Amino acid sequence: MHIKQRFLVSLSALLLAGCSPTYNWRDYTSADGAFKVLFPAKPATHTRAIDLGGIQVDMTMTAAEVEGSTFAVGTAVAPDAALAQATLPAMRQALLRNIGAGDAGGKNESGTAPAGATLDVDAVGKGNGxxxxxxxxxxxxxxxxxxxxVLGKPGAMPPEQTEQFLSSFKPQ
Incomplete structure (x- = not known):
């Protein structure tokens, strides 16, 4: 009977561990109320000064990591709305450069994003070996x-999890 009890306890523990979700989605509102998003794990926040196309700003990055994929929202305040829109291609290009990927579009001929435009990216590059x-x-x-x-190994980023994160983002 003692062995049977141990087996049942071990089996129960194994089943409970199997029920632990890899993606533990949670509502998140930034500390300054600038955005809402669903993160797949508890996020951490860090702020640092960066250059966005010649404009010096403090960027706050809030990110969570799940199974080697990083889900992140970066936010900064530009001096005015026109400059904010103008920094989008620089932000996009900086991230592409960070992974050594070429630019496959995302800006118009003048090098700026049209007013109200959202720039998208889906690129493969190199990082962390x-x-x-x-x-x-x-x-x-x-x-x-x-x-x-969302940044991770190409085969380790489930499309449904990536889309859930991106589509849950709401600027305030």
């Missing part, structure tokens, strides 16, 4: 700019 895929959106609302991205 292997191939990485970057899927994301870049948008501006008023003076605030946003980058909403």
């Amino acid at each position: 292997g191939p990485v895929r970057l899927v994301g959106r870049f948008l501006a609302k008023g003076t605030r700019v946003y980058q909403v991205v």
Whole structure:
């Protein structure tokens, strides 16, 4: 009977561990109320000064990692709405450069995003010693700019999880 009890306890523990979701989706509202999004795990936030196409801004990055894929929202405030919109191609290009990927579009001939436009990216490059895929959106609302991205190994980013994250993003 003692062995049978141990087996049942071990089996119960194994079943409970199997029920633990890999993606533990949770509503998140940024501390300043600038956006809402669903993160697949508890996110962490970090702020640092960056250059966005010649404009110095403080960018706050909020991100969570699940099974080697990073789900992140970056936000910054530009001096005015026109400059916010103008920084979108620079944000997109900087991330493509970070993974060594070429630009496959996303801006018009003048090098700026049309007013109200959202720039998308889906590119494969290199990072952390292997191939990485970057899927994301870049948008501006008023003076605030946003980058909403998922970065991970190309085969390890479930499309439904990536789309859930990207489509859940709501600027405020």
